[in-house]
Amino acid sequence: MASGDSLLDYMATQTINLGTIIHNYTICRQLAGGTECAGLVKADAYGMGIKHVAPALFHEANCRIFFVANFAEALKLRQILPEAVIYVLNGIFSSHVDFFISHNLRPVLNDLAQVILWQRISPENRPACAIHFDTGINRLGLSPKETAQFINDINLRKGLDISLIMSHLACSDDPEDPMNARQLADFKTITRSFPDIPASLANSGGILLGPDYHFDLVRPGLLMFGGNPSKGAMPKNIKIPFKILGKILQIRTIGAGQSVGYGATWTAKQPRHIATINIGYADGYSQMFNNCGWAYIKGVKVPVVGRVSMDMIAVDVTDVNPQEIGPECDVELLGPHITLEMAAEVSTLSQYEILTGVRERYQRIYIKNS
């Protein structure tokens, strides 16, 4: 055994460096000029494991404000971090009200009905709330009409403890998109009606759009986890905090004219050495990598050949020194050498989907050196 740690080291592994996530979080805060920085830990911390990532951010990076998508994630996070501020982005259903109160969860109120629902609760134990104003993504948040009502009708916010006003950018990945400036202008106008309440607009992409977008709180997700949220260059100093390693199951030599995988979609033009790796789409390595993905083995970048199977892929290892490889040998599918940006480019999937697509079948290994 290589590490001697565990039999399961001989499975495919997902190694997550919590020190690097903390480092990236710190870089995000620097990029935002020291603006307060929330931790986005929805979707199991973007597939990195909320149970490990959230405490690392809280205890080692002084992150105090967290965002999750839904109620179940919030309950989980509350068990992990009794003291954290937790916002629930998806808002609140009437049936969940008591549990928001008893677990001290802050709803992001997304329409006037939710505002009124929250307002009617006795204020004694009621947590603070965020108000989400939609400025154009048309997904969640008060519509422009509701926004005007909310601003003009003082009764609608009477008694509410609003700890945050926020909006969300639709096109922050593209600094050139005129929608960014439109959303910024609309949000700025809204903030003037709430001069004493902290405001937040920027996700990872928004952080990179510059100081105008930072307001009082930024909400990095992808950038913490080593993805590039922008069409522009990756910010300096952001590091890749994870590595997906498969193992070679078998190596075979095939002749010219022989095909590999389901549907026989790839045929060797000359004799090739083909390694079968123990990672497939059931691990989150999508069939969008059929015949176009890359792996990294013993210093050589090697192509995925044929279709991705449920539990396996095949890679052409002809260019690797055959003396150096064999069954049980490590193969990087995602990490420092095969970055999210590279994987997204060849697969046409987004970095976000590739990252959150990583499945629980991996043996997760946490390390802490930064």
Added chain:
Amino acid sequence: MASGDSLLDYMATQTINLGTIIHNYTICRQLAGGTECAGLVKADAYGMGIKHVAPALFHEANCRIFFVANFAEALKLRQILPEAVIYVLNGIFSSHVDFFISHNLRPVLNDLAQVILWQRISPENRPACAIHFDTGINRLGLSPKETAQFINDINLRKGLDISLIMSHLACSDDPEDPMNARQLADFKTITRSFPDIPASLANSGGILLGPDYHFDLVRPGLLMFGGNPSKGAMPKNIKIPFKILGKILQIRTIGAGQSVGYGATWTAKQPRHIATINIGYADGYSQMFNNCGWAYIKGVKVPVVGRVSMDMIAVDVTDVNPQEIGPECDVELLGPHITLEMAAEVSTLSQYEILTGVRERYQRIYIKNS
């Protein structure tokens, strides 16, 4: 609350009907003319939950032989079913040998090195094994050269308790593909050297290729779970055993010229009602459904508009009676009305990937009526 069962019913849910899986398993056995039928439960039983599916197959459908992909899945299944026959498709690493023995797991031996490794173990407690002969998919299994060696050199199988010989079809989804007949002929030739050992060739697609392909054991996966493994028509009587339901978070009315979602990739040509649903790609609903997926709500099929977000999608509900819908309303994303075949066609993803892509963020609900 609708069911009164659980607060988490108000999350997105994955309802799995174990009775229907058993029904489909029985249909598979009928389609295979009564041939013995294994249960393929790799990848967490194709995303349906091995902890529930495997015992249902064992105790209620008399399924005795199970296949998993890897060692970790096998250990899990052994805890669930102490009596089952468990084959591990990925083969065996030398570091795992002791655990195969102590947990009574049968390796599928995929090359001569694995054969020799297994042969060297003292036969007293050594479980039986399967030998996998590759007949053209070039993924796992003895190569033609190794196959000839194994057949001709009696020493290679001396003392081995071989309980199964097998191969795997590359193109069984297409009954017209000439590769099927080639693989069948090659496998038949191999079986003649092992007249007393049960043989297996057919996955779900192979079952539908007809009696020649059935041999002594068939290995259905997708068909048990309601997918169609063939380009031909779906076999009669196969039913859909699962349903993915999201909830409406919010409904908004947008005007002509307004866009929805990240990148503003969808723009309304006229006023529309847009519902935001609490399912996104972090739940396994891929961005391959951007602007082309479908959902089913109150009897109406409605289109996904804009990009799929991490935790949400937007659907155009203008054609649904507005009196009938609102927040917390159920929306089918996959199930009886939005079948795997339909979802695969619009997304270009395979039914297999869509099925195994379903993520753990859903509240899983098991029911048993068939």
